[in-house]
Amino acid sequence: MSEHTMHASSGRVSSGRVSTARVITAAARGALADLRTIYTPFTWTVGWLGRIIMQVIFFALIGTLLGSRDAVIYLFVGQAVMATVTECFMAIPSTTWERRTGTLALLTAALGPMWPVFVGRSLQWLPSGVATGSIVLLAVGPFFGVTWSLSAALLVVPALVVVAVSMYAVALTLAAVVLRGPRWRNVVSNLSVLVVMLLSGATVPVTTWPNWLQALAQVLPVTHGLEAIRVLEVDGVVREVWPPLGLALVLGAGWFVVAGCAFTLFGEAGRRDGTIDFAE
Amino acid sequence: MRVFLAGWRMQLWSMRGNPDWFLTLILAPLQTVVFVTIFQHAGRGDLTSYGVLAPALIALWGLSLQTSGELITRERENGSLEGLLAAPGRFDVVMLGRISAVTSLALLAFVECWLTGWLLTGELLTITHPVVFALTVVVSAVAMTGWAGVMASVFVLARSARTFQNSLSYPFYVLGGVLVPVALLPDWLQPVSRLVFLSWSSDLFRDSLTTDRVEDLVVRVLVIVVLGAVGFALSHHLLHRALRRVRTTGSLAHV
Numbered sequence: 192m193s194e195h196t197m198h199a200s201s202g203r204v205s206s207g208r209v210s211t212a213r214v215i216t217a218a219a220r221g222a223l224a225d226l227r228t229i230y231t232p233f234t235w236t237v238g239w240l241g242r243i244i245m246q247v248i249f250f251a252l253i254g255t256l257l258g259s260r261d262a263v264i265y266l267f268v269g270q271a272v273m274a275t276v277t278e279c280f281m282a283i284p285s286t287t288w289e290r291r292t293g294t295l296a297l298l299t300a301a302l303g304p305m306w307p308v309f310v311g312r313s314l315q316w317l318p319s320g321v322a323t324g325s326i327v328l329l330a331v332g333p334f335f336g337v338t339w340s341l342s343a344a345l346l347v348v349p350a351l352v353v354v355a356v357s358m359y360a361v362a363l364t365l366a367a368v369v370l371r372g373p374r375w376r377n378v379v380s381n382l383s384v385l386v387v388m389l390l391s392g393a394t395v396p397v398t399t400w401p402n403w404l405q406a407l408a409q410v411l412p413v414t415h416g417l418e419a420i421r422v423l424e425v426d427g428v429v430r431e432v433w434p435p436l437g438l439a440l441v442l443g444a445g446w447f448v449v450a451g452c453a454f455t456l457f458g459e460a461g462r463r464d465g466t467i468d469f470a471e
Numbered sequence: 472m473r474v475f476l477a478g479w480r481m482q483l484w485s486m487r488g489n490p491d492w493f494l495t496l497i498l499a500p501l502q503t504v505v506f507v508t509i510f511q512h513a514g515r516g517d518l519t520s521y522g523v524l525a526p527a528l529i530a531l532w533g534l535s536l537q538t539s540g541e542l543i544t545r546e547r548e549n550g551s552l553e554g555l556l557a558a559p560g561r562f563d564v565v566m567l568g569r570i571s572a573v574t575s576l577a578l579l580a581f582v583e584c585w586l587t588g589w590l591l592t593g594e595l596l597t598i599t600h601p602v603v604f605a606l607t608v609v610v611s612a613v614a615m616t617g618w619a620g621v622m623a624s625v626f627v628l629a630r631s632a633r634t635f636q637n638s639l640s641y642p643f644y645v646l647g648g649v650l651v652p653v654a655l656l657p658d659w660l661q662p663v664s665r666l667v668f669l670s671w672s673s674d675l676f677r678d679s680l681t682t683d684r685v686e687d688l689v690v691r692v693l694v695i696v697v698l699g700a701v702g703f704a705l706s707h708h709l710l711h712r713a714l715r716r717v718r719t720t721g722s723l724a725h726v
Contacts, residue, residue, distance in 0.1 A: 237638070238637065239637070239638070241638055242637055242642075245642045245644075246641040248641075249641050249645050252645065252650075252651040252655065252656075253650065253651060255651065255655050256518065256650075257510075257515060266509070374489065374490060374491075375490055377490075378490045378491070381494060381497075382498065382501065385501040385502065385505065389501070389504060389505060389508070394505055394508065395508050395509060395512040399512055
């Protein structure tokens with residue numbers, strides 16, 4: 192329900208509500224400031240990208256142990272895409288920063304829903320995650336036998352964007368739950384990355400798992416995004432990637448709805464029992 | 472000894488209630504699932520021991536890196552470093568006790584990973600050479616304690632080093648051969664990896680699980696001891712440098 196405010200100087204009446212897009216944009220500016228605080232170009236390149244490259248190489252070397260070139264490529268591509276997911280899942284701890292800084296209570300008291308703030312607040316992880324995955328797949332991958340046709344290479348980055356955006360929605364859903372117990376933020380973030388890694392086909396095919404776990408894997412957008420990227424790497428057939436990428440986007444949209452509901456429920460519960468405070 | 476044990480008890484007590492301290496232990500079973508299922512899918516059940524040992528070694532290194540590396544810095548942030556330095560007990564002995572507590576806790580990962588491997592394969596991994604295994608656990612834990620002390624001091628001496636704290640994991644997992652033996656690394660990298668005690672520990676652990684005779688046991692254990700001693704010496708030197716710096720700059724009480 193909108194509220195109307197009379198401006199003393201102009202006599203105009205405004206609705207007092209700010210558009211959702213403006214809220215997300217404003218929160219995104221904060222996210223950009225966070226990114227500049229966390230990383231310099233040097234620390235991002237050496238401290239973060241270097242670590243991810245070594246992680247991907249660690250898994251690719253398993254293929255060497257198995258004596259299988261196909262396994263090297265399978266594990267390399269899987270881990271490169273998981274690097275993007277890992278960074279998106281940093282939205283789980285960064286969402287809880289609002290509670291630690293004491294701004295969560297203000298957000299709850301503010302007019303309008305809470306979820307647009309949280310959608311914009313952790314957006315910094317998406318471009319970083321896409322950049323990490325892209326560099327690993329396109330620049331480092333060829334050293335491990337990962338090859339791309341020109342058309343496939345051009346589609347890798349958009350495919351990673353789809354993975355990042357859709358998995359960001361999954362991360363926000365988990366973040367809304369973790370807001371209730373922020374001390375578990377790093378455990379939930381890291382555990383969920385491992386679960387996604389297991390189920391999505393990053394290390395072993397999805398069909399390895401029992402039927403009920405396979406069903407769970409199907410609702411994860413990255414399962415389909417990773418499938419699309421593997422098709423690009425193996426066949427380079429562009430038209431075959433649209434269905435899985437489209438499905439990933441649809442699933443991501445669904446997860447955004449779930450995340451919005453979760454944040455709304457959190458806000459309502461907090462107002463009801465007065466538990467939104469500075470608690471760790 | 473009393474000061475050492477006091478540091479030990481204090482560290483265990485202070486870790487209660489904060490799940491971040493135990494993150495690597497919480498992740499170890501799932502990491503075991505990741506590695507063992509890769510080998511199972513590839514039809515290489517003979518590599519199950521690799522998949523069980525690797526997460527335990529990762530936990531040993533990771534817990535030391537993340538936890539021990541933060542000890543001195545956290546005391547500064549808490550404002551308690553001054554009190555610790557003013558206390559009659561030797562500060563380096565207190566820190567040694569605390570780091571040893573963390574390293575000991577990390578050894579629980581071996582139990583976790585063993586049980587997880589058992590659940591996945593239906594077979595409990597047999598330690599064919601238990602004395603070798605136990606000896607490797609002891610010398611590796613001691614060596615890890617020494618190098619954890621190096622990390623703790625470096626993070627005080629070089630604040631920017633904390634930015635790279637996260638990146639000190641996987642390079643050492645590769646160089647340490649925790650999952651893929653060092654012998655499979657490129658030739659030019661193998662001499663570098665031999666400077667990392669973890670590479671010797673990893674090989675000894677794997678050999679203790681095979682039915683083959685463990686070759687050159689004494690030499691290999693001595694190498695771990697020597698590399699661990701280097702860690703202790705470096706830790707001692709860097710700790711004194713770190714404390715001299717914070718005393719000189721008057722930054723005992725803040726970062």
